[in-house]
């Protein structure tokens with residue numbers, strides 16, 4: 001029997017991964033130990049850079065025997081601290097960055113197989129080179145990896161038309177906690193052979209296995225598009241406009257993003273090159289895009305006609321159509337730099353929520369009123385992928401307010417907003433996952449039955465609790481063999 005208290009040794013890791021596959025120097029490991037939002041700063045025994053599935057398999061078998069925690073990491077762009085090790089210095093970060101090959105492209109099957117460490121933008125390019133289209137699109141696509149996208153079940157700007165990452169997967173290759181390799185890189189669209197095991201790894205945030213490759217769906221290449229930026233009277237008008245556009249275009253709306261006035265104010269102030277597309281200020285805007293695989297589709301006409309009739313009916317107050325790729329890029333830059341502009345403007349609190357599209361206007365009205373009355377040192381920045389019901393209901397510290405006082409109220413503000421989300425039948429985690437940040441929220445809002453089943457799945461896949469400990473489910477609750485809700489709501493814990 002191996003000595004379970006011995007932890008892992010660097011010599012053993014180097015024997016498995018080669019000397020250049022193990023980082024221990026503080027300067028080399030630093031980028032892997034802090035999350036993108038700088039909420040968490042961890043320590044690690046080492047950062048492993050495996051080159052093959054076999055190396056990951058041997059590494060996991062070794063760590064499992066010694067009960068050493070393993071933290072999978074992709075592009076480290078996640079918003080919930082899921083890829084950051086704890087502060088013990090005993091865990092091992094496993095970066096997938098060297099597993100970055102496109103293994104195969106099957107144009108006629110509309111599918112490709114990519115290794116987990118492929119950057120999302122490279123997968124999009126590989127599809128494009130094969131005259132196909134991979135629709136997952138995020139602001140972080142130049143850095144995030146396909147394994148991270150699978151493990152967070154990423155969403156982004158095209159979910160309305162193509163679904164989330166979960167909907168884009170045909171098969172997976174995964175290394176299990178004990179080192180066994182589950183090789184299920186199916187290219188099949190129909191496959192009813194028992195339980196859908198692969199779906200458990202999607203959105204599991206590295207707590208059930210390390211994904212090493214995926215077979216993903218491709219679509220016909222986009223050959224024409226029309227992009228418009230429209231001021232709308234309110235959120236209800238935005239949702240009505242979405243329905244009209246879906247009907248008028250034959251359901252070819254691929255993106256429909258809501259932007260509040262403050263989104264324009266923040267981006268024009270903080271991001272070089274961003275300008276207000278319309279002549280005068282309005283309260284709410286939408287950025288919408290129609291796409292088609294037919295080069296000659298008159299999408300500009302469709303969007304122009306729909307906007308003109310919405311203008312007549314008072315839903316739309318003003319609009320601008322992108323007349324060139326440069327103008328389209330400028331509109332998307334405005335939308336995609338809102339998170340960065342928020343960061344540059346000061347402290348902010350993020351709430352990645354989803355509500356049924358039809359209930360969104362009522363929610364925004366109630367929640368905005370609540371913020372206005374109760375958060376005097378904060379400003380609401382509510383924007384997002386409303387075409388699929390996902391709103392980033394964020395708060396920024398107001399100008400002149402105290403950063404620490406504002407941030408100190410995170411837990412009660414989060415609680416109030418998430419409670420309201422629940423009242424509207426929504427979710428407190430639409431596309432960013434749970435990670436470490438929302439473990440307490442999951443314990444509060446998931447039903448006892450759901451928590452029971454999640455803990456049972458975790459124990460079945462990872463009996464020694466070595467895979468990304470403390471993420472998604474609390475390690476303490478797992479160890480205590482708890483069923484159902486561990487405790488009433490607990491405050492979000494941050495490392496110093």
Ligand SMILES: Cc1cc2nc3c(=O)[nH]c(=O)nc-3n(C[C@H](O)[C@H](O)[C@H](O)COP(=O)(O)OP(=O)(O)OC[C@H]3O[C@@H](n4cnc5c(N)ncnc54)[C@H](O)[C@@H]3O)c2cc1C
Pocket residue numbers: 036071072073074075076077078079081082083096116137138139140143144145146147148149150151152153154155156157205206207209210211212339431432435468471
């Ligand atoms: C500017 C910006 C814009 C963003 N926009 C969006 C958006 O529109 N929609 C959206 O959904 N997200 C968005 N995100 C969040 C983030 O980019 C996504 O969550 C992304 O999917 C994370 O991928 P990653 O490779 O960076 O994963 P990481 O951050 O490295 O990891 C995320 C989680 O997945 C696990 N993991 C990573 N790789 C593997 C693997 N191979 N096997 C098992 N587990 C693994 C990690 O342990 C961790 O729990 C945005 C982030 C930024 C910075």
